[in-house]
Amino acid sequence: MTQHDIDLYYRTILDGIGTAGKLVREGFTATKQVKTKEGAADLLTEYDQRVEEILIDRLRESFPAHKFIGEESTALGTKSSFTDDPTWIIDPIDGTTNFVHGFPFIAISVALAISKQVVLGIVYNPITDQLYSAIRGRGAFRNGQIIKCSGQKSLSLSQILGEYGPNRDPAILDTKCKTLETIVEKVHSIRAMGSAALNLCLVAEGSCDAYFEYGVHIWDYAAGDLIAREAGAYTCDPSGAPLNLIHRRVLCAATKELAEQMIKLYLIFAIISITISFVVSDSCRDQSNGTSTIKTWIIVISVVGGVVLIGIIAVVCCICKKCKAHSMASERKRDAENDQRMEERRVAAENRSAERLRAADAVRMKYGILKEKYGGNDYELHFIVKQFHSQWRSSLFRNIAFINQRRLATSAQEKKTSKSKQHNTLVESKTTDTHGEVATFTEKAQQAAKDTGYSLVVVAGVAALGGLCYLVLHELYSRETPNGIYKEASKMCLANTDVQDALGTPIMVHTTPQIGSMRINNVRAKMFDEKGHRSMTLAFYLTGKERSGVVAVTVQKNISNKFVYDYIIVQLDRPWRGRNIIQVHQNLDPAKTTPQALDI
Structure with missing residues (x-):
């Protein structure tokens, strides 16, 4: 998009605004047919619709590929969207309530956005014949003369613009009044002129130092925002975030320092507003005959019950896991103790066998010495008797050792069979070590799968509970239901x-x-x-x-x-x-x- 194209757009819309301004001046003192839109204070006249038709027809004839977002056509149901295409944003009469009551603070506001960035803005008051205009990067002008904002940095020395808006909900009005009371204590004065577009232009020319409003539409402040920024003002979201034209809230100040002071006050207002949105008035409770109270208790009980259920599931899972770990540790401890006892018995048996052999050797040595003392047949008979007795004792010891070994082997076999049937755990034999390792890995894999399944069930329960709570709360407290x-x-x-x-x-x-x-x-x-x-x-x-x-x-x-x-x-x-x-x-x-x- 070249500068030549933007100049062409500017000249075309300027001609259309001149024609529309004549119609507004004629209707300013004439009798009007007044209707309401979203509320009793949101007014509409036939001049709003005729002015918008003049502007859109003129632009569509010159630029058929362009798109349009108009206040009155949108209110009548015309579908429009804010895209990257060249889009004209039109408010035919900003300040319709002033127009109805003959208060000369009204404006025709037109902005052109390309790739969702406003590149051209015009705000025209046909009653006072004041034309504010700006093209991105070229400065801001009033009737051809360049304008600049005041440059005020102190909130206590500022004159602030603020609006009540068309919403007449008692809670919202009370909150706005309290907020304005808080602000008025810290500034020179507060003005409510009734036109968002002209409010921004007043900040741009330095007549006022800051302006804030919540609930405005894109057509109310798209053009005025560009004019204010080209005049050196600082615009942002009242929360301090960058300004978004579709978020329906704006804060404009002469300097960034002043805006930061305003943001602190506005955040307090935002917190109060959010709190009020969740409070049900006594009249509302009377109208619903107690239904809201019942539904509120149902929500509370459902949430508490869901949290308790999730807690019980988590506790049961933890207890099961701990019990299984304790059981496995006890089994391993018993296995180790049994292995130690068997090893002790084996060592004791070997020690007893060695002791018997040493005793037999000692007896043989003793009888060898007696052979020298006794002679002849007496020694031979005595030796034969002693030798027979020694062989009998050795045979008895060998039988006892054999029986002990068989008992140990039988006990070990019974242990292997019992463990294989009940727990599928390790056995002592070195030839089955590999099988024991595989069994342990299988158990770990099964336990990990169970833990994963439990976790997925808990996550699914939390997600389902959260979705249910959102649907119920949205049904109870959202206006769009x-x-x-x-x-x-x-x-x-x-x-x-x-x-x-x-x-x-x-x-x-x-x-x-x-x-x-x-x-x-x-x-x-x-x-x-x-x-x-x-x-x-x-x-x-x-x-x-x-x-x-x-x-x-x-x-x-x-x-x-x-x-x-x-x-x-x-x-x-x-x-x-x-x-x-x-x-x-x-x-x-x-x-x-x-x-x-x-x-x-």
Whole structure:
């Protein structure tokens, strides 16, 4: 992509913004048709859609291969994605609430991203006729004059920009208010102007020193981010990480030193927000009739039970392994003791045989001496008797030694047979040493296979338990589930004054037609695909003092993979002020939200 191409893109979009600016100026004082999108404070007018159509038509005519991400087309269900292709990111009117109320702080914001890097950004306020522009590497300009940020490094001397956003959840609003209270104690002042694009431009020109917001979309700050950075500002994620355009949060400061001071304060806000997201309010518990408490206890018991089960398995495995090792060690010890006893018996037998031989030699020597003393037949007869006695004793000793050897051999054979049948372990004979080594290796291999199997079972159990816990927690606490939409929609219904007047307070919320039903309160929901987008419908029931009603809700996922409401209506069991349907929230044509069309 050459500089000539970027200049061509700049001139083309500048011409389209001029035409769109005239339309915005005409509609600024005119009567407008106002609708809501994701919440009661997220407004939409016909001028938003017409301005976006003008810009996209002009760009598509000149650059048909380019892609587009527009706020209003995305809200209407047009599928778009942020890829490496040249992509125009358009917010037709940033600050629609200001536009509706006649507050002249609005902007047309257009950015061009190539390979997911913004190379061109334009922010134009048609009411004050201020045009902020930047091309990567060329600096930032306001109406043709170069601008620079303030260069402020001290938080205590800074003027900060921050926004409340369109989300009106009480817990989130309370957290943001407390965070702003913490920040205001450390700065000169805080301003909330209502336009993310112009907030970034105010930091770029030095009117303010820092800006932070959570929940903004890519079209809100893509162009302003480039203008601020080209003016010398430092932009990042509020956590301190590099800025990611699809993460929906931004921190912009005049200097890196100021940004680091802001990050410390913002991290406190992030921790509080995460904590609040897991807290269930009292009203929510009343609406679910105790179901959330029961499910929470089920999760706790399941987790504790899983941990205890894994611990028991691990302990049993360890005990089995220790017992087997102890048994093998005891067997080896007994074998060694038996071998030692047999060796001692063999040595003792040899010693006794040698002692007998020495005694016989001594007797022969003694009778040789007596031959000289006695003579003739007396000596011969005496010698014959003594010799016979010596031979008889020698024969007796030999028999005893033979019997002992046979007993030893028999004991050894019985031991070999017993060990072969019961344990398949080693035997004493040197000729069977090789067989004993093979048996030992086989046992070790079998034990290793068993240990591996036990380990795999434990790992599989942990993985299954973790997956189950994730699914249950996601079902209970995620907004992008039927239960999450049910809780949010029920709070919107309870806060609606028409619903309160029609049904009469107090109002009970339940998921079954009968309030006292023993059935588990699971909200009825149906998922389906419509025009390439994932959609969901669900229904629940309201019961008040005067009337009861059925609530029908339809939501559809946007480009951020978040559910946005198409409509929330309440069909009453009997008319109230001449009508049977109360519209709590609606983004569709009224003709499409009749009882026949909705099939409640």
